[in-house]
Amino acid sequence: MEEILIEILETLKSERPKKIxxxxxxxxxxxxxxxxxxxxxxxxxxxxxxxxxxxxxxLIDKAALDNWMEKITQEHRGL
Known part of the structure; x- marks a missing residue:
């Protein structure tokens, strides 16, 4: 029974929504x-x-930050 509860808790932790x-x-x-x-x-x-x-x-949107970093990398822009 304890093993099942541990497995359920681990599953719930992994199913948390990812931070955006x-x-x-x-x-x-x-x-x-x-x-x-x-x-x-x-x-x-x-x-x-x-x-x-x-x-x-x-607050900074993760996907937009990824896109912005890709853009400035392609432009070889200094910060």
Whole structure:
């Protein structure tokens, strides 16, 4: 019985919805771009950095961040 419960718990953990947005800290960890640089990109006028605000909090869409990183890589753009 205990083995079955453990297996059920493991299944439930693996079926959690995957995170689709990042905080600045999570985006920095995921992308390798520093938090300070991400904040600069967010605060830059007319930025193409993929973020949105919920109140004062900036969130970054994971898929849009992946696309943005691919774009700047193809452009050989410096940050």
């Amino acid at each position: 947005t990042f905080t600045i800290a999570e985006a920095a960890n995921y992308s390798g771009i520093g938090q300070v640089k991400i904040r600069e990109l967010i605060n830059k006028p007319n930025t193409d950095f993929p973020f949105f605000k919920v109140g004062a909090r900036a």
